[in-house]
Amino acid sequence: MLEIRSFEFNMFGVNTYLVWNPATKEAAIIDPGMMNQTEQSRLESFIEENGLNPTQLINTHMHLDHIFGDRWTADRYGLKVMASADDEFLGKQAPAQARMFSLPLNPDPISVDEPLKDGDRLNIGGEEVSVMAVPGHSPGSLALYFPASGWVITGDVLFKGSIGRTDLVAGNYHQLIDSIRSKLLTLPSSTIVFPGHGGPTTIGQEKSANPYI
Secondary structure (H helix, E strand, O other), X not given: XXXXXXXXXXXXXEEEEEEEOOOOOEEEEEOOOOOOHHHHHHHHHHXXXXXXXXXXXXXXXXXXXXXXXXXXXXXXXOOOEEEEXXXXXXXXXXXXXXXXXXXXXXXXXXXXXXXXXXXXXXXXXXXXXXXXXXXXXXXXXXXXXXOOOOEEEEEOOEEOOEEOOOOOOOOOHHHHHHHHHHOHHHOOOOOEEEEOOOOOEEHHHHHHHOOOO
């Protein structure tokens, strides 16, 4: 069974996830949102204290708040950026995204080194993980389904009692709803949802009580 730990980073309160195998210590860093040295040190200290070996860097999507820490993570641990090619334009427009939110920053543009697509299978810490394309919040939004662990990491597609916004560049409300209904809500009701912001929930809870779907 894999273990998971969330860290809340940057002014947007992004959940950065660290997923690892407690036996082999292999770890994946998902949506690294660290935007300063203090936040970088929090993640680095946890990794070192637990003897973890990061082997993958995965972005559920490439909005700025989820990629602040990509360059540092890639350089620090010698990793390639894995994400959907459909979101690469957002990564390359990181400086423009900062200007859109009036942030006094000039973040590095981020390119996708290893493209992920719907139906791909990843080995994360020895568990086979399904990559699900769930566009709508962004064109290349992905969810990562861990069937053996009973989790799904949904990025900014599905939240506890809410859904992702679609008023950003290339967002599409109808596409988002279709992604949630046709992909996420077909998972077992007991599946734990780890979203890009806020606390966890379950597929069953969102099926029965989420007013947006």
